[in-house]
Amino acid sequence: MNQLKNRNFNPDSVEGEYNLLEMWAEIRAARWKAGALAGIFAGVVTLVVGAIFCAMKGMDPTIPMRIMGLPYIGNVAMAFGGTIGLVVGLLGFFSLTIFLGVAYAHFTGVNNKKALFGMGLTWGAYGWIFITCLFMPANRDYFAAEIPRGVMFFAWLVFGLSLMSVAWFDKGNTRK
Secondary structure, three states: OHHHHHOOOOHHHOOOOOOHHHHHHOOOHHHHHHHHHHHHHHHHHHHHHHHHHHHHOOOOOOHHHHHHHHHHHHHHHHOOOOHHHHHHHHHHHHHHHHHHHHHHHHHHOOOOHHHHHHHHHHHHHHHHHHHHHHHHHHOHHHHHHOOOHHHHHHHHHHHHHHHHHHHHHOOOOOOO
């Protein structure tokens, strides 16, 4: 910072800077719609990667789709061949991914690939920390299911990086 002061750097005079508070307070329905679509896309990518991983381990590939059903209907959600666990799990999962996608789109606000990449990594890491490591063990059914945290870390990174698709869904945004 001293080097910047020595060169008479004034951060207030830099053009192209964004006022984050102003940007976050803005209601941008088109951006939120793009975030919801990005959340759905990221959710599908995460489920496909999870199903492939489960199939490689010799497990039921629908397990990633059933996990979100645990807090609502208990261990019935994980029953092999049952459809209620699949339906409830997918509804819960996509509700969460849409919410996270809208929040991601709202708080990023730009379509710069480098910024979205860094924010996707951060979003994935925070999702893993707060949802997998804090909230899931607090629920008895998640705790009993013993879902491996290492696999969930990879799944959250896939989800976070897939949220970069918000730039594709938000083609009309003028910010680069």
